Amino acid sequence: MTDSKYTNFDYDLSQKILTMLKGGYPAKLKKVLIVTAPLWFKAPFRILRLFVREKLRERVHTVSAPQLGAHVPRASLPRQLGGLLETDHAAWLEHCKNCYVNTLQNAKLEGVIDEYVITNHIPPVKPQNGIIEHEPRDMTSDHATRIDDDSAMHISDRDTPPYTCDPNPLRHTHGYNGDMKSRHINSGDEDDLDISSRGAWSSGEASPGLSDEECGGGGAGESPAALLARVRALGRRGLHAEYEEIRARPPPGTFHHAKLPSNLAKNRYTDVLCFDHSRVLLSQTDPDDPTTDYINANYVDGYKQKNAFICTQGPLPKTFGDFWRMVWEQGTLVIVMTTRAVERGRVKCGQYFPVAVDTRTVHGGFAVTAEAIEQEDDYTVTHLVLTDLRTEQSRRIWHGQYTRWPDYGVPGGAGGGAGSGRAAPVLRFLQLVRRAQARALADLGDAWAGHSRGPPIVVHCSAGIGRTGTFLTLDICAMRLATERTVDVRGTVERVRAQRAHSIQMPDQYVFCHLAVLEYAVQNGYLESADLSGFDDDNEDESE
Incomplete structure (x- = not known):
């Protein structure tokens, strides 16, 4: 939502966003991130959140661009968002088109659809940033961010571009005038903090992105x-x-x-x-x-x-x-x-x-x-x-x-x-x-x-x-x-x-x-008693 204005939104769009949140879309993902949301968006968004189920609500967050590195491995973030990934939108669209065509072809072979849909439904994608030399990784898989080249599995500081984190992750900052009785809301546009787990994974493998429930x-x-x-x-x-x-x-x-x-x-x-x-x-x-x-x-x-x-x-x-x-x-x-x-x-x-x-x-x-x-x-x-x-x-x-x-x-x-x-x-x-x-x-x-x-x-x-x-x-x-x-x-x-x-x-x-x-x-009454008689029997005298 960087540089977005209030005039870019209307009631119909708000309804669509609410419908998306109430539907199954977030449930199919570990997390939905709304990046660099301005204050005018976050205020009504907090109210809209109350109308969706808690499980879905926990998966939708507003974050600032610098906080993305805590949610998504840098290897999977585009460079304009502080990551290491060189994006090629045309190549991505071409890949999506190919996947869709393959799905339609399989459906045709099974007699589900006819030739007309395949030949006329998908418009060609015009390359903008070069030719696709290899098939890109499937970014929808659980291991989408795995680095395929073994030589690139370990990224050191020397390979990581300088990047500055958000100096204040709280959405507002409470001022302090000496007696803590007077507070003011900072006029800046700080964003929420909900740092995602990078979890435990083997070297070179991206975070599995566990949900809170997991x-x-x-x-x-x-x-x-x-x-x-x-x-x-x-x-x-x-x-x-x-x-x-x-x-x-x-x-x-x-x-x-x-x-x-x-x-x-x-x-x-x-x-x-x-x-x-x-x-x-x-x-x-x-x-x-x-x-x-x-x-x-x-x-x-x-x-x-x-x-x-x-x-x-x-x-x-x-x-x-x-x-x-x-x-x-x-x-x-x-x-x-x-x-x-x-x-x-x-x-x-x-x-x-x-x-x-x-x-x-x-x-x-x-x-x-x-x-x-x-x-x-x-x-x-x-x-x-x-x-x-x-x-x-x-x-x-x-x-x-x-x-x-x-x-x-x-x-x-x-x-x-x-x-x-x-x-x-x-x-x-x-x-x-x-x-x-x-x-x-x-x-x-x-x-x-x-x-x-x-x-x-x-x-x-x-x-x-x-x-x-x-x-x-x-x-x-x-x-x-x-x-x-x-x-x-x-x-x-x-x-x-x-x-x-x-x-x-x-x-x-x-x-x-x-x-x-x-x-x-x-x-707390979850166990009546805990008799551990004999627990230390035959125990060696160990001094830690």
């Missing part, structure tokens, strides 16, 4: 009683063996961007890198350096929500600006920190946010101010105000830091204790995070038109894989259990690891996920 709940689940029986049968040693089987698999993706010389210093740990296929792309701050779009962070799907989370490492001082730029550009409202800045005498995370009320720090082009701090036994909540210094636009950020989760371990000590109730503080914190996201989303009101659960929640520990992966697994399993009364802990761990490499770092973290889910089931 995220987090696609595996065969089991009832809480069946989970309890399986945990009892396996014991701690059996779950450790199950985890080792998962960990032994090679990562299903590549790390080319993370290994580029200009990006290596941005990684906290040399052996903890982020996948290419699910990495978060920042706006490019230097037009001559495409690697300025890099941060060690990956999108991870939640329960029936694409890219519900962003998993990242504990920010380094040199990446503080990149971190806050990511938070701003992704529309994030909630940050979860599951580590302390210093643990066992070692720095695990840089102090990227102020720790005293009414103090302000500046990182890159962003200012961060602590508005209020709440300290509890197990966690600290800091209410932050993030300001883009270029535009003076601000956004509130809820920052929750869980402070009693040991590195390389689980809450409550080694093993977590079967049936000990030691997961209760983590489960309370998990609910606190979800309530904070819901409140922040409610405050946005009409400024957000993406998924009903809001923009991605940023989660990090030190490396962004151990405690972070455990937190995500608990959230996904808890939400599925509450909705479907089934759960799939192993499948959830596998899916998280497919988007953030090496998530769930230790065997006891894998065990803790099972025990915590059982504890959640008992707390």
Whole structure:
């Protein structure tokens, strides 16, 4: 809809669009994207959305052109939209014509239609951009974006043209005048954010484009009683063996961007890198350096929500600006920190946010101010105000830091204790995070038109894989259990690891996920009790 005007539309066209949405057309696709919709279109569109079924409504989104790279692989986007594809409209029409003619010929052979339809119905296509030298890929197949040439299967930053992301994904931006009581709607035309999952796929293969319904709940689940029986049968040693089987698999993706010389210093740990296929792309701050779009962070799907989370490492001082730029550009409202800045005498995370009320720090082009701090036994909540210094636009950020989760371990000590109730503080914190996201989303009101659960929640520990992966697994399993009364802990761990490499770092973290889910089931009445007597019998003394 770039450069479209109100005069281009009338009542009849609006009716046609509504009919299309109410029909089966979107259901045959994973997603319908309305690109660069102006404000005059989006306002009535929000009302029209209410008249279509929720399943279809979830598949239709308005996005800005820079956000297309998160929905569609760059190899499948035309260059004028920031992609790598050289489009040839005449060739595409010729291909469509050939497909249609073949279909008609087959129908004729079967006696369905006559020769007149074939010879007179299809007009010739006049080539405009050259001759078709080979048959183009069928862009309607599930693997439409697979790169056929093996030599082109890995696209590095050097092959990717400079491209700048939308600096603010929210449709409106709430201004901040010092007391957060006065807000204004930005006059700019920002678009919605609903970043699609790039999912887990082998190197060189494009995202399968999972729908929200397929995220987090696609595996065969089991009832809480069946989970309890399986945990009892396996014991701690059996779950450790199950985890080792998962960990032994090679990562299903590549790390080319993370290994580029200009990006290596941005990684906290040399052996903890982020996948290419699910990495978060920042706006490019230097037009001559495409690697300025890099941060060690990956999108991870939640329960029936694409890219519900962003998993990242504990920010380094040199990446503080990149971190806050990511938070701003992704529309994030909630940050979860599951580590302390210093643990066992070692720095695990840089102090990227102020720790005293009414103090302000500046990182890159962003200012961060602590508005209020709440300290509890197990966690600290800091209410932050993030300001883009270029535009003076601000956004509130809820920052929750869980402070009693040991590195390389689980809450409550080694093993977590079967049936000990030691997961209760983590489960309370998990609910606190979800309530904070819901409140922040409610405050946005009409400024957000993406998924009903809001923009991605940023989660990090030190490396962004151990405690972070455990937190995500608990959230996904808890939400599925509450909705479907089934759960799939192993499948959830596998899916998280497919988007953030090496998530769930230790065997006891894998065990803790099972025990915590059982504890959640008992707390919420999905399971009467969870007697795990003998769970630790014959268990070797392992210290993680």
